[in-house]
Amino acid sequence: MENNKSFVWPQGILFALMALGGSVSLGLFVPMTFNSYNAQTKNAINIKYIEIKGGTQQRLNNIRTAMLSSWQQQAQVKGGISYSIPARFQGATISEARLAPKDKVIALTFDDGPWPNSTAQVLDILRRNNIKATFFVIGQNLKNFPNLGKRIVNEGHVIANHTWHHWYHFMNQQAAAYEIDHTSDLIFQTTGVKTNLFRPPGGIMHNGVAAYARNKKYAIIMWSADSVDYRRPSPSVLLNRVLKESRPGGIVLMHDGGGNRSHTVAALPQIISKLRQQGYRFVTIPELLELQVKDEKLIANKKEKVTSH
Numbered sequence: 001m002e003n004n005k006s007f008v009w010p011q012g013i014l015f016a017l018m019a020l021g022g023s024v025s026l027g028l029f030v031p032m033t034f035n036s037y038n039a040q041t042k043n044a045i046n047i048k049y050i051e052i053k054g055g056t057q058q059r060l061n062n063i064r065t066a067m068l069s070s071w072q073q074q075a076q077v078k079g080g081i082s083y084s085i086p087a088r089f090q091g092a093t094i095s096e097a098r099l100a101p102k103d104k105v106i107a108l109t110f111d112d113g114p115w116p117n118s119t120a121q122v123l124d125i126l127r128r129n130n131i132k133a134t135f136f137v138i139g140q141n142l143k144n145f146p147n148l149g150k151r152i153v154n155e156g157h158v159i160a161n162h163t164w165h166h167w168y169h170f171m172n173q174q175a176a177a178y179e180i181d182h183t184s185d186l187i188f189q190t191t192g193v194k195t196n197l198f199r200p201p202g203g204i205m206h207n208g209v210a211a212y213a214r215n216k217k218y219a220i221i222m223w224s225a226d227s228v229d230y231r232r233p234s235p236s237v238l239l240n241r242v243l244k245e246s247r248p249g250g251i252v253l254m255h256d257g258g259g260n261r262s263h264t265v266a267a268l269p270q271i272i273s274k275l276r277q278q279g280y281r282f283v284t285i286p287e288l289l290e291l292q293v294k295d296e297k298l299i300a301n302k303k304e305k306v307t308s309h
C-alpha cells in the first residue's frame, strides 16, 4: 500500500503565478489539509487564498481555479485525496463533538446541493466571511451541476456523500451500494476527493443506506442544531432557531439545495455574525473530529500526570 500520497503543486504553475502577480504573499495561505486514504501522516497542502498585489479578483480566481484543477488531476492520477478522519470515527455516527469548554467551535453543514443560485450564494457568503463548511451533496445534483461541486472543493470546503437519489424508503444492499458508491465515484471523478463522510437523507438510520455506509467505514454525520430551513420559515425565525440550538462542538444543519433556499441564503450572514459575536469559530467536520481527539488526549495526559505524582 502506498503510504505517502501527498501532492505537490506543479512548480510551473507556481512560477507562472509569481510572474503574473509580481508579489505573492505566501504567508496568507490558509491551510487546507487533505490526507490520503491510508496514510497516517499528515500531508498538508497549504496553498489557498493567494493574495497578489495588482491583480484583479477575476484574474486571481482564474489562476486559483487553474491551479486547483491541475492539482485535482494530479490527485486523481495518484489515487485520490481524502479527509483525515480519526480511526475511532470511521463507521461511527456523530451528531456533535465533545470538546473542552475553551473550544468554542461549530460546524456549518449544507445538504441537498449542488443547486442553481443558492449553492453559489452560500459559497459567496462563506468566502466573504472566510469560513470553511461541509457540503453533503446528492449524486444526481452533482451530475447536473458539476462546476458547483468543483467550486465547493476549490474554495476549501469539505464535500461529502448524501446518496444519489435522496430516497427515504428501505433499500436492499444492492440499492444502498448504488446510492452511496455511485455518488462517491462521481464526487471523485468531479473533484478528485475520495470522501469518507456520509449523511443519511432525512437522518434515517434504518432503511439500509446508513448500515451500508457504516460497513464501508464512512463517518456518519448527523447534527445537533436543525435549522428546519426546508420548511422555509422567515429568515429571522431561522436565525433564532439556529442560535438557540448552537453549542460548542455542534453541527448545524442547513440546506443549499433541494428547493428554494432563498431564506437560508438571507439568514446565513446573520447566523455567522451572531455566532461570531458569541465567540464561535467555524470548522469543517474533519476539523471538528480532530479537535475532539486532541481534547481527549489532553484530558488523558492530565489524568496520567495526576496519577503519576
Ligand SMILES: [Zn+2]
Pocket (backbone or CB within 6 Å): 111, 112, 162, 166, 201, 202
Ligand atoms: Zn437531505
